[in-house]
Every structure is written in C-alpha cells, then in structure tokens.
Amino acid sequence: MTEMRDMPGHLARRFQQIAVAVFLAEVEAAGFDLTPVQYAALAAIAANPALDQITLAGLIAYDRTTITGVIDRLAQKNLVIRRAGVRDRRSRELLITEEGRRTLDAITPAVEAAQRLMVRGLTKVEANELIRLMQKAIAAGNELSRAPLREDAGTQRQ
Amino acid sequence: MTEMRDMPGHLARRFQQIAVAVFLAEVEAAGFDLTPVQYAALAAIAANPALDQITLAGLIAYDRTTITGVIDRLAQKNLVIRRAGVRDRRSRELLITEEGRRTLDAITPAVEAAQRLMVRGLTKVEANELIRLMQKAIAAGNELSRAPLREDAGTQRQ
C-alpha cells in the first residue's frame, strides 16, 4: 500500500473526479446546467413534497451547511420553492416547481447515460460488483462522515 | 438504476466523503494537520526533487489551478520550498524541507491506517477487488476529467 495507486483514498478521489466530469459533460450536452449535487437534491425534493432541509440532508448524505447554498441556487433557477414551515417555524419546506419537474424529467436520460459512462471500462458484471462493494464499504463507514445517510424513517419525520 | 443508491456517481461521492473524513480523523489523532490532497502533493515532491507544478499535477491528477493553493499552504507550513526554475524561468521548482520529510515519515502510519479503515466493512479479498475495479474504471476514464493522471515519463520531463 506504499504506492498511491493502490490506496483506496486516492482511487476514491480520482473516481469521483471523473464521475463529476462525466456527469457535467452529459448534462451540458443535453442542454442543461445542473451539478450532480443539485440533481440529487432536486430528485429528492420531487419524491418528498414539503421536505425540510435537515431531512433532505439525511436522504442524500449532504452536510447541512452545504444544503443552504445548493437550495439557494435551485431556487434562483426557479426549480424549487423554499417556504416557511407550518408545523415548525424554524424549518423550511421545499417544493419542486413545474419547471423543476420538467427539468428533472428531461434530464434523467443524460444522468443515466453518465452513470454508464463512468464505468465504461468495466464489464456489466464488474460494474455491478463495483457498485456492491462501494455500497458495502459505505454502509460500514456511514457514521464516519459529518453527513451520514439517514433512511427515510417513514414518509417523513413526524 | 432509477434509485440513487445504485448510481455509481452517488456512490463515488459518498465513498470519497467517508474516505476524506477517515483520513482527517486519523491524521489529526496522530497529531498532524494535513489534508489528503496536501499529503499526496508532499509525498510526490519528496519522491521527485525539483518537480515543477505541472508535472506534479499530472503525477497526482490534480487540476493545475488547484496546485497553486495547495503549494501555498504547504509552503506556509514550512513543509516545501517553491523557488524559481533554472532551465525555465516560468516554472517553479518544488523541494521538500527537513521538516517536510520528518512530517511525511511520521504521518505515514496514520495514512495507512486510514486506508484500511475506509474499507473496514470489506473482507481483504473484497477490498482488493474494489481497488482493482476502481483502478480499471479510472484508467478507462482518465482523459475525461480536466486533470488526468500523467505517468512519470522518465524521471522528469525532457
């Protein structure tokens, strides 16, 4: 493990670097301007109406302080609306707009193409194995980052 | 692939997120203050005296504009020296300091412990397979990011 090229940490950084580049290239080629992070947030908001930001952070494993800026940019693009919470006035409820939903639908093929491109050097069997192993390693390390994944916990926090 | 949890892009981001957190925790526990990126740069500079920044960027697959700031911080910590190039006055030659070398030697056990922690949910065989598959996917996608890996090309350019 003395060599950088055998270190999981280096490989993780490099694979993510390529994954982001591929994502942005595919999305731009499809005529859109959305980052991977913005896409994940938009998809989660679409699937969970009136989501608050902390729950969103848990669903997609973002740091809570990162969410603020991401939502700022999605709102500025008119893809989501952020409004004051009803039950809890500290919280913000997130809703996808019509334009947000149209964008999400239209962009999905590009996103899926990007996923395939990221592993284009692997056979289908190898790609599935890579996915399985990453999932397993991530599950074991979930609590080690400041932004762990939090499963849905019902439909929403009550 | 409709589900985020099966998307290589999401898994790449998540695995890298955990890898960085583990690295920082181990390094801090060992009494040091170095990021993964700074560590990789320091190790490359130690192994390649009088490296210029573009070659360094290729060796560790960083964007060239990122290198400037990373070297700024390493120099501020007195771990490396950046001096004007002799053959080419546009370039900067990078050299590790005595303190840099001591730090590198002292920090290596923590870095290696971090590499093992990142894959602690996997068997040894699985960890090796994950490394192999990431290497293969990365090799196929090397040219897709702005900062591809450039092999050593001899000891140094020209």
Add this chain to the structure above:
DNA sequence: TACTGATGATCAGCATACTGATCAATAAGG
C-alpha cells in the same frame, strides 16, 4: 532576428464540503 504560437503559473469567479458559531423556535423538565 522578429514574429507567432505554445507553455508554466497565477488569478477571478463559482460550487461543493467541512468546522464551529449564532440565532430563533421548539421541546422537555420540574
């Protein structure tokens, strides 16, 4: 040699990520 193109480094600007702090609002306890 003078011109043209390429190259090394840096910069401004933007978007993640994180640390730690603050502030308003809520929840829990006595």
Add this chain to the structure above:
DNA sequence: CCTTATTGATCAGTATGCTGATCATCAGTA
C-alpha cells in the same frame, strides 16, 4: 409556566476543484 436543552437554518471561514482569462517566458520558424 418557566427554565433549560435541543433543534433547523444560516453564517463566517477555510480547502478543494473546476472554467476561463491573463501574463511572462520559451520555442519554432520565416
């Protein structure tokens, strides 16, 4: 009901990473 602890969101500050531009210098050629 009132005090205390907790929680949702945001902010300031720092460090990657990238895009595209600029500037100085170098290399190749007419």
